[in-house]
Amino acid sequence: MSVESLFPRLEALLHKVQKPIQYVGGELNSTVKDWDETTVRWALMYPDAYEVGLPNQGVQILYEILNELPETLAERTYSVWPDLEALMRSEGVPQFTVDAHRPVRAFDVFGLSFSTELGYTNMLTALDLAGIPLEAADRGDDDPIVLAGGHAAFNPEPVADFLDAAVLGDGEQIAIAITEVIREWKAEGSPGGRDELLMRLAESGGVYVPKFYDVDYHADGRIQRVAPNRSGVPWRVHKHTVMDLDEWPYPKKPLVPLAETVHERFSVEIFRGCTRGCRFCQAGMITRPVRERSITTIGDMVEAGVKASGFNEVGLLSLSSADHSEIGEVAKGLADRYEGTSTSLSLPSTRVDAFNIDLANEFSRNGRRSGLTFAPEGGSERMRKVINKMVTEEDLIRTVTTAYTQGWRQVKLYFMCGLPTEEDADVLGIADLAKKVIKAGREATGSRDVRCTVSIGGFVPKPHTPFQWAGQADHETVDRRLRALKDALRNDKQYGRAIGLRYHDGKPSIVEGLLSRGDRRVGKVIRAVWEGGGRFDGWSEHFSYQRWMDGAAEAGIDVDWYTTREREENEVLPWDHLDAGLDREWLWQDWQDAVNDVEVEDCRWTPCYDCGVCPTMGTEIQIGPTGKKLLPLTVV
Ligand code: SF4
Numbered sequence: 001m002s003v004e005s006l007f008p009r010l011e012a013l014l015h016k017v018q019k020p021i022q023y024v025g026g027e028l029n030s031t032v033k034d035w036d037e038t039t040v041r042w043a044l045m046y047p048d049a050y051e052v053g054l055p056n057q058g059v060q061i062l063y064e065i066l067n068e069l070p071e072t073l074a075e076r077t078y079s080v081w082p083d084l085e086a087l088m089r090s091e092g093v094p095q096f097t098v099d100a101h102r103p104v105r106a107f108d109v110f111g112l113s114f115s116t117e118l119g120y121t122n123m124l125t126a127l128d129l130a131g132i133p134l135e136a137a138d139r140g141d142d143d144p145i146v147l148a149g150g151h152a153a154f155n156p157e158p159v160a161d162f163l164d165a166a167v168l169g170d171g172e173q174i175a176i177a178i179t180e181v182i183r184e185w186k187a188e189g190s191p192g193g194r195d196e197l198l199m200r201l202a203e204s205g206g207v208y209v210p211k212f213y214d215v216d217y218h219a220d221g222r223i224q225r226v227a228p229n230r231s232g233v234p235w236r237v238h239k240h241t242v243m244d245l246d247e248w249p250y251p252k253k254p255l256v257p258l259a260e261t262v263h264e265r266f267s268v269e270i271f272r273g274c275t276r277g278c279r280f281c282q283a284g285m286i287t288r289p290v291r292e293r294s295i296t297t298i299g300d301m302v303e304a305g306v307k308a309s310g311f312n313e314v315g316l317l318s319l320s321s322a323d324h325s326e327i328g329e330v331a332k333g334l335a336d337r338y339e340g341t342s343t344s345l346s347l348p349s350t351r352v353d354a355f356n357i358d359l360a361n362e363f364s365r366n367g368r369r370s371g372l373t374f375a376p377e378g379g380s381e382r383m384r385k386v387i388n389k390m391v392t393e394e395d396l397i398r399t400v401t402t403a404y405t406q407g408w409r410q411v412k413l414y415f416m417c418g419l420p421t422e423e424d425a426d427v428l429g430i431a432d433l434a435k436k437v438i439k440a441g442r443e444a445t446g447s448r449d450v451r452c453t454v455s456i457g458g459f460v461p462k463p464h465t466p467f468q469w470a471g472q473a474d475h476e477t478v479d480r481r482l483r484a485l486k487d488a489l490r491n492d493k494q495y496g497r498a499i500g501l502r503y504h505d506g507k508p509s510i511v512e513g514l515l516s517r518g519d520r521r522v523g524k525v526i527r528a529v530w531e532g533g534g535r536f537d538g539w540s541e542h543f544s545y546q547r548w549m550d551g552a553a554e555a556g557i558d559v560d561w562y563t564t565r566e567r568e569e570n571e572v573l574p575w576d577h578l579d580a581g582l583d584r585e586w587l588w589q590d591w592q593d594a595v596n597d598v599e600v601e602d603c604r605w606t607p608c609y610d611c612g613v614c615p616t617m618g619t620e621i622q623i624g625p626t627g628k629k630l631l632p633l634t635v636v
Contacts, residue, residue, distance in 0.1 A: 003035050004014035005095060013087045021259045023084065025098035028256035029308060031067045031074075032100045036072040039186055040179045041089055042066050043107040043144065045126060046540065047119035052100070053078040054255060055263040057317065058113045058150060061250040062175050069405035072179055075099035075107075076139075079122040080129070082535055086569065088129055091222030094533040095130035104130040108182055110144040111175075114152035115517035118508075120159055126531040127162065134527065136164045136211060141193045146202075146244060147178075154286050155463040155575040156161045156519035158526060160210035166258075167207055168578060169239030169286070170272070172248050174206050174508045183340060199232070208237040208578060215520055215574075221561065223572040239286065239581045245272060245293040249301050253308045265313035265346065266305040270298055270330065274319040275611075275621070279388045282462035283319055286580045288613040289603055295326045297376060299333060299630040312342045321347045321402060322359060323604075325624035330360035333630025339365060360403060372403050373412040379429035380426050385597040386421050386512045390537070397440045404441040404450050411437070411452045415479055418459040418506065419474035427481040431488040435495040440468065445607050453500035454489075456482065462516050464580040466590035468573060471566035472513045478506030507545040511537070513563040514552070519574035522562065526556035582621075583612025 045051030066074035075097035184357035249304035376386040441450035536542035
């Protein structure tokens with residue numbers, strides 16, 4: 001049955017809202033397929049505003065892969081700003097996709113990608129606007145399957161009541177597999193309704209369906225066990241890993257935004273996974289092992305993507321891009337190819353010790369020498385051992401000094417505050433390090449025209465990391481340490497004026513901590529916050545700590561118990577039945593090593609240390625060098 005476009009009704013509202021362009025769709029490389037010629041239809045959402053959501057790689061990749069399938073359609077939807085939300089409510093316009101302005105409720109799957117837990121309230125807004133019951137238990141056969149993916153889905157328990165299903169890990173293959181299950185089930189006449197469909201997905205072993213699991217609690221509130229409540233449902237659900245990135249060279253046709261967005265470049269993922277072993281880093285832990293895209297595929301993707309989009313900036317994406325085994329060749333090859341054109345290259349994520357100045361020079365050959373960002377994360381040598389960020393002060397000073405002498409004038413240093421075992425002196429160490437950077441830069445260049453910006457984020461312990469057992473620092477401690485750091489920099493007459501400081505207060509991290517390590521009981525807080533007006537919690541101008549504390553009080557949830565409490569080794573954690581491949585004993589040992597300042601090497605260059613991922617997931621590290629060169633293919 002055909003579904004009509006909501007655009008005529010939406011259009012009548014657009015002159016009354018800010019940035020109406022973000023709701024009209026029609027971007028270069030977007031796709032609109034005929035509804036009636038397809039049988040499985042996905043609405044994909046990045047639950048944030050268009051300007052943040054459009055560049056999201058995960059959504060763009062799935063959008064393209066699903067639309068390439070026969071009889072399958074995928075459209076995108078984003079969070080609407082509160083001004084449009086109010087008008088949609090008063091005029092009865094439901095949540096719509098931007099591609100063909102179809103109502104989200106008409107789709108088979110409503111797939112949300114959560115890179116952060118702070119998008120949970122936006123999911124509730126979208127469900128409510130769509131006319132889909134907020135709680136999965138209240139949905140009927142006419143409602144889509146509400147499915148979560150992305151890094152936050154590695155612990156979907158706080159939103160378990162709102163989700164029908166979640167998938168862990170790489171989405172390319174599982175999205176196709178889910179599409180096939182739905183296609184078959186529909187072809188059979190949808191036997192057993194949504195319950196049977198969910199059962200078929202759960203039985204496949206690759207999709208987590210929260211309602212098929214019961215959670216029992218001890219009297220003191222800890223979890224006793226999480227167990228399937230039906231036969232055929234696996235005890236543990238495993239993550240998905242794409243093993244050959246060259247077989248999945250997406251996005252091929254990057255979306256070109258109509259409105260301003262946070263990144264306006266063509267991003268090519270040059271490898272997935274990271275085994276550096278930074279203990280705070282959930283992304284590194286859950287995306288193991290390292291799988292490199294080959295230099296030739298990277299080159300082909302850049303050429304095709306630039307041609308298809310017209311972007312004049314190419315970003316080489318990964319968790320630590322300078323670690324690609326052929327990054328020097330990639331950089332040189334691309335710099336050669338685009339020399340003298342308006343296409344510039346950027347390397348968004350760089351480690352201090354992997355960085356070398358030849359690389360930086362290649363990347364700036366055709367572009368601006370804007371800023372360089374390095375992330376030592378910990379202010380003292382001891383702190384960096386605890387978090388396994390093996391960057392010495394010497395490494396940092398040497399690298400930054402080289403950058404200054406090669407013409408860079410501005411470097412940004414990223415740190416965290418509130419790390420396990422942290423003391424006041426560790427945070428004050430950030431000021432000492434920044435001063436040494438400026439001092440070395442002035443000496444090396446003979447100029448006072450060198451600057452550094454210190455940017456600080458609050459640490460949040462994450463599931464599936466060695467710090468999953470750690471007590472989070474309370475926000476008063478974080479704020480006190482940050483104030484002391486600010487004073488130390490401001491009062492320094494010699495170097496203080498050359499150092500900028502950017503930080504947020506510690507309160508949002510506590511809310512993120514509650515949502516990251518929460519269990520199903522935390523869902524009531526999310527709902528109370530949303531009902532109290534919570535929207536766009538990732539935006540400081542919309543975030544209200546008080547609203548979250550009120551929501552927790554209303555739901556009877558003790559926030560400290562979920563955040564600042566250290567867990568015992570044998571405590572059942574809310575995500576223990578969700579398998580990222582990491583061996584629990586290995587994670588615990590790594591946590592003990594952290595407390596004892598013991599470092600662990602990267603398994604790319606040392607023997608495997610048995611984190612568990614490769615044997616459990618049937619994966620292996622895939623790195624070069626391939627020895628191939630990226631010759632200029634096209635004279636430009
Ligand atoms: S199992 Fe071994 S090789 Fe694989 S990611 Fe873990 S440490 Fe590295």
